[in-house]
Amino acid sequence: MNVKQVKRSLMVMLMAVMVVFLAACGDDGDADATADANNDNDNGEATGESSETYSFKLAHITPTSHMWHEAAEKFGEELDERSDGRMSLEIYPASQLGTEADMVQQIEAGSIDFGFITAAYLSSRSDAFAAWFTPYAFDSLEEVHEARKSDIAKKILGTLDEQGLVGLDYLFAGQRVMLFKDTEVRAPEDMEGMTLRVTPSPPMQDFYRFTGAASEGLPLPEVYAAVQTGVIDGMDMDLDATITNNYHEVVEYGAVTNHMVWPAVALANQDVFEGMPEADQQIIREALEAAADHAVTKRASQEEEFKQELMDQGMTIYELNADVFSEQIEQFDETYGPSNELIQEFIDTFR
Numbered sequence: 001m002n003v004k005q006v007k008r009s010l011m012v013m014l015m016a017v018m019v020v021f022l023a024a025c026g027d028d029g030d031a032d033a034t035a036d037a038n039n040d041n042d043n044g045e046a047t048g049e050s051s052e053t054y055s056f057k058l059a060h061i062t063p064t065s066h067m068w069h070e071a072a073e074k075f076g077e078e079l080d081e082r083s084d085g086r087m088s089l090e091i092y093p094a095s096q097l098g099t100e101a102d103m104v105q106q107i108e109a110g111s112i113d114f115g116f117i118t119a120a121y122l123s124s125r126s127d128a129f130a131a132w133f134t135p136y137a138f139d140s141l142e143e144v145h146e147a148r149k150s151d152i153a154k155k156i157l158g159t160l161d162e163q164g165l166v167g168l169d170y171l172f173a174g175q176r177v178m179l180f181k182d183t184e185v186r187a188p189e190d191m192e193g194m195t196l197r198v199t200p201s202p203p204m205q206d207f208y209r210f211t212g213a214a215s216e217g218l219p220l221p222e223v224y225a226a227v228q229t230g231v232i233d234g235m236d237m238d239l240d241a242t243i244t245n246n247y248h249e250v251v252e253y254g255a256v257t258n259h260m261v262w263p264a265v266a267l268a269n270q271d272v273f274e275g276m277p278e279a280d281q282q283i284i285r286e287a288l289e290a291a292a293d294h295a296v297t298k299r300a301s302q303e304e305e306f307k308q309e310l311m312d313q314g315m316t317i318y319e320l321n322a323d324v325f326s327e328q329i330e331q332f333d334e335t336y337g338p339s340n341e342l343i344q345e346f347i348d349t350f351r
Helices: 003-047 067-082 100-109 127-133 141-147 151-158 202-209 220-228 239-244 270-274 278-301 303-312 322-339 341-350
Strands: 054-059 087-092 114-118 165-180 195-197 214-216 234-238 253-256 261-269 316-319
Touching: 054 067, 067 087, 067 114, 067 165, 067 278, 087 278, 100 114, 100 165, 100 261, 127 151, 127 202, 127 261, 127 322, 127 341, 141 165, 141 261, 141 278, 151 165, 151 341, 165 239, 165 270, 165 278, 195 220, 202 214, 202 322, 220 234, 234 239, 239 253, 239 303, 253 303, 261 270, 270 278, 278 303, 303 316, 322 341
Parallel strands: 054 087, 054 114, 195 214, 195 234, 253 316
Antiparallel strands: 114 261, 165 234, 165 253, 165 261
């Protein structure tokens, strides 16, 4: 082999070695890059972090002085804090976006994200929500607040799934009382022949029908003038709304019966909510729970304050216990229990 051939052979061998070396380096680089990517993914899944930002809208029917509006504000604060500013909330109170039926339609359409919708209205869409109006099922707001975590309470929320809605939690605004324009009612017999404003929800209207009274489902903004002019003789209300709507100016008597609770349900569009990362869903649920806790703690502490405020405004405020309405309680259970298995389970659980 001459000198030229030797040089050529050495060059070929050197090039082959370099190719093998570079290929090995490339494999290591790809492996490292893949490992780094996998580590990033693992870390993201482990921490449940999300980079999504949200500008939510929420609607409800009560004025800004009502506890549900304060709960909505608390919800917004909690969303902002728990999401590190990724979630903001714009609130539309006092039926600015229409009736509750309008609000639910807007949630279904996705034009608003959340609504605090009364169980009274929802009972017209899902019979099971009538369970919450079982008379004298609870002794206090704290007791009903705990009841919202029960299996039966969650089952009732679950009935909204087939409507494309998700019920996230319950909020409570006090128990129901009875207000009368100029009659001090001490027994159901005293209510016979009266016309009372009652939220147009069958279980609530039936309870009053069992007393012999007629019910009128007037929109809330019309109630003040209706009792003032004698169109109605009184109303079913909570103490909070009695004050915020100035009903003490047109009614003389308030029977603190606490005969029913008054829940709202925090609603969202099911597809939108379930399409969010699970970590963001959890932030929303935890923010709502904090808002519900805040509302019931503050509202329960205001009971005596509200009664005193109404007495200071000239109303006669007095207590009526469950024994007075024992016949109406029995009629309610016999009417509504057999009508729906979830209502019956609710009655059996809390009665």
